[in-house]
Amino acid sequence: MVAIQQLRSLPAGEPAGYAAQGEDLQFEVEAAQGELPVPGWYLLDLRFALEDGRILAPCLYPDYGGGVSEALRIGLAEPARDGRSRSVVLIGSRLHRLRFDPSESRARFAMEQFRLRRISRPRAVWELLCGIQRARREVLCEEAVGAGLRFLRAALRGRMADGGKALLQHYRLALRQGAHSYQHWLARYDRAVAAGSCAADAGAGGAPTPDALAADGAETASSATPAAPTISIVLPVRDPPLPWLRRCLDSVIAQTWPNWQLCIADDASRSGAVRRLLRDYAARDPRIVLRLRENHGHICEASNSAIELATGSHIGFLDHDDELAPQALEEVARAIVEHPRARLFYTDEDKVDESGRRFEPNFKPAWNPDLLRTQNYICHFVAIEAALVRELGGLRAGFEGAQDHDLLLRCAERLDDGQIVHIPQVLYHWRVLPESTALSGGAKPYALEAGRRAVEEHHARSGVRARVEVTEHGYYRSVRSLRERPLASLIVPTRDRAALLRTCVESVLQRTAYRPLELLVVDNGSSEPEALRYLGELRRREHVRVLDWPHPFNFSAIVNHAAAQARGEVLCLLNNDTEVIASDWLDELVSHALREDVGAVGGMLYYPGDTIQHAGVILGIGGVAGHAHGHLRRGSNGYLGRAGVVQNLSAVTGACLALRRALYAEVGGMDESLAVAFNDIDLCLRLHARGYRNVWTPHAELYHHESASRGPEDTPEKRARFLAEAAAMQRRWGELLRNDPAYNPNLSLESLHFDLAFPPRSRISRVSARVPSPLTIPVNA
Known part of the structure; x- marks a missing residue:
């Protein structure tokens, strides 16, 4: 392994390895004995010892005599937590040279293993299928299994088949879409991660001041300068582990938006250490207000106690072991100013584990009332106009486990589409631990039943006759009664x-x-x-x-x-x-x-x-x-x-x-x-x-x-007609085709499976807005 670009060998006295000097790291791979690998199927085992940074998108570039190009790039599996990575590699022709690019991100690391060994075709089928399953963490799709069987049958007969190429395509797609691809996305596009600073997009001056943001909002709204919003964060606390509580509190203190209030209600925690920690934080910052409840009233009562302390124009909700992104309140405040009629705002979210690794992003659609009746897709982070929360009486006791879903349904009954704004940025990190329902995907039976009742009561208040059932996957189905049965x-x-x-x-x-x-x-x-x-x-x-x-x-x-x-x-x-x-x-x-x-x-x-x-x-x-x-x-x-x-x-x-x-x-x-x-x-x-x-x-x-x-579009005439109709749709609906409100700008337009967009299409707040009036659209033009 010969370092040839943007890699500096670490000096004596430091752990053996390399420090990245950029984001285009390159090694030349030389054969220790004899020639470079001959054409065939190979298994590549890598092991990194990572000191700092990330190993993202490792890959090989084979040179078959025509030079190195992106068309020949071979993507490799990103390393697991132990630094190990296993990939199947097809060398398609005689190699003249082989380049290894270990990462697209800055890092300090050592290469402890680079082992490339030839394997049989049956072994390649097995490794490819295992690699697909590892990357996607789900049951293998029928197409991948079918391709593997075709390839295996051909291999046993001693000949190559299309199945091998098809299976390799499934494998490469799985690597791109695998469990670690979100890490790659974060490193490139997440504001805080990519820049190492929550003020990355604010320019040299950092985060905007409340006065500057209010002035920007006045231009957007074409009205008098609005008051800079103060957001009161409601935080009910009940015996959380102290490290996660500290992380939660620190994430609020680190906000780039200064106009916040943290309203904490401790729900009679049994741990004296929890109360001491809360008192300590409240003493350090006057924006933190604390109520110590003597009786345990569960999350609804505790949250309402915190709401009573709130003095801000809007109320946001935070769980005691979760974290806000540093720019969360800044982006919410920006949306409040840009959309002065709106009264409810929500963001995208992801999960974070004990080590701080973020995963499973939840990229949500714009306002989607039917989806909200099947699941609480809004969830975190949500900020609601304080007057509306009080008008509705806060959270309702008896709906513990689905209290936020119930509140959102009641809010939706009072609001029109333009008053609900989606901010398509990951601004909330939901803590998951090994026993967490967030990690398992399960829900407690009492929470499911509370959610079912919340949806059923929502229908009743809206004058809809419907029976609400819990589906086998833990969502809600509303079976609507037909008062009449028209032809x-x-x-x-x-x-x-x-x-x-x-x-x-x-x-x-x-x-x-x-x-x-x-x-x-x-x-x-x-x-x-x-x-x-x-x-x-x-x-x-x-x-x-x-x-x-x-x-x-x-x-x-x-x-x-x-x-x-x-x-x-x-x-x-x-x-x-x-x-x-x-x-x-x-x-x-x-x-x-x-x-x-x-x-x-x-x-x-x-x-x-x-x-x-x-x-x-x-x-x-x-x-x-x-x-x-x-x-x-x-x-x-x-x-x-x-x-x-x-x-x-x-x-x-x-x-x-x-x-x-x-x-x-x-x-x-x-x-x-x-x-x-x-x-x-x-x-x-x-x-x-x-x-x-x-x-x-x-x-x-x-x-x-x-x-x-x-039949298919398989003639020149059919293809020409199809292209003309596609062009007509682009002329008529171009903006909507680029920004589907039922989708998310962080998701790809090159996939049917809600894969990540590289790069995202938009980073701005988005309302569930209607497209221009159809009166301007000629129907039969």
Whole structure:
């Protein structure tokens, strides 16, 4: 190992090793004996002894004779806590030289092991699969296992196969997305970590002063200079370990925003050391006020005691072993000034362990009321206008374990969309210990029941008849009662492919419990004898009407034609390559579609192999939109539970989409200039633009034999049409496609699985804002 760039050997007297002189560290790897490794599969074992800094994104650069390039880069597994790393490496051709880059971050370290040994193909399959599982910390996906089996069968026959390349792609993707990738993201983009200072983005002058921030806010709000906000932090305390309590208190004292108050209520801690520590901190800083309760009243009473001490304009909530990021209150104060109408603010968060390692970031969507009814996605850090907290009576006894969820639901009942602001920055660190429910992902039964009652009472106060259930994964499902059951018109465009159509139609008629319904099958010029015979049968079936559309294919025009003849109050667009699974699918869709605030409603679609095809749409993925959680196994939770709960999304697929017929007419139906692609996305966004919420539910389940009836975009004409429709969507909805309020700017637009964005798209506060008025958008232009 020969250091060739930005690496300085440590002098005698210090531990053997190197100090980084930059962030592009390079070693030349030379063969101790003979030549460099010959082509084949290898296992690389590394062991670092880290003195300071981080080892991030280690990699190899092979030179096969054409020089070193990024296209040849081989990513390696980042080291575990013991400094060890094991990676599978494929040397594809004869090596001329080999470069090893140990890290993209400054560090002081020693290389204790660099062992590259050749392995057999069966061993490579095993190591690749194990590496994928280690990186993702979850059950192996079906595609990776399938690729491994294909590769193994080919290896046993003595030949190479595509399975090897496919498995290697899964492996490399897993390394990029693995458990340590958040450390890499933090080192590059987190304000405090990357700069080593919480004032990194404030320029030479450091954090803004309250007067400067208020002046900036006056320009933003175009009004008189607002008062700089003071944020009162409510901290209930009950016998926490002293080290974590100190870390918690110190994180408040270290805030870059000076206008804060820390309101502590000790809930009769049994430890005298806890009370002595609290008194000591209160004596050191006049902004810390303390109430020592004589009786243990649990978290609601203790929090309310602390709220009584609060004098700030806004109240934030902190747990006694958690930490705030140094700039947390500064960013909240900035958002308060920039959004003078807003009354509730929340941020992103992550977890922190005993050693201070941060992991499992929770990157949240903007205001998402349906998601809040399924889980407390807002959680930490939240700051609420003090007057609103007092107006609601603070936290309610009897909801211990879900007291914050209950408070947020009650706040939401008093606020409109523009009064709830999401700040997409990680500003809160949730402490997890080996026995912690935050680490295990579990929840105590009493907390789940308290949360269930909180959601149920929220519905009752809102005039909604709904039964709330706890799902098997610990979330909430609201089963809404239908006061009336209007006629639902199901629109199924079709052409030929009788077997597909038969599967769809018969599953609808035989497995759907909802009545009344009518099935409108729109024939777009079928010519195959079998299809014509089946269409003839359908013309004589009860609840079925066959409509003819003898024109060139245009999905939007076909649906508009059927919608004009539909008799139902609710329309349901349904592809002819779908298949009903559960009998209550239409009840679920209709129960949401009839809500006055709801636009389009979409369901869960699976591939025939029981992996997810559609769990809602994320804008911007692939340029326009992509389906969330694609290819996860049926029953998977997805990102922070979002593959298994009802939520608001900006769009859902037209393969299964329900909405009120009156709304369809209100927005002018589907845009017929979008003949094939994105017409469903455009419809959803025009509903969104008028203030309606689009809803996705996992409780309406169907199979989708995707695009089986039309085939892929595999001709120059089809590709040109697709590109033209994508360009039209970019012109019309470009800003929204870059900043989906149901997603997060810290998450990637190159992945269906909520992976981290490198780099993030935005670092500013964001309101759950509506897009510009649809009156400026020509529907059929």
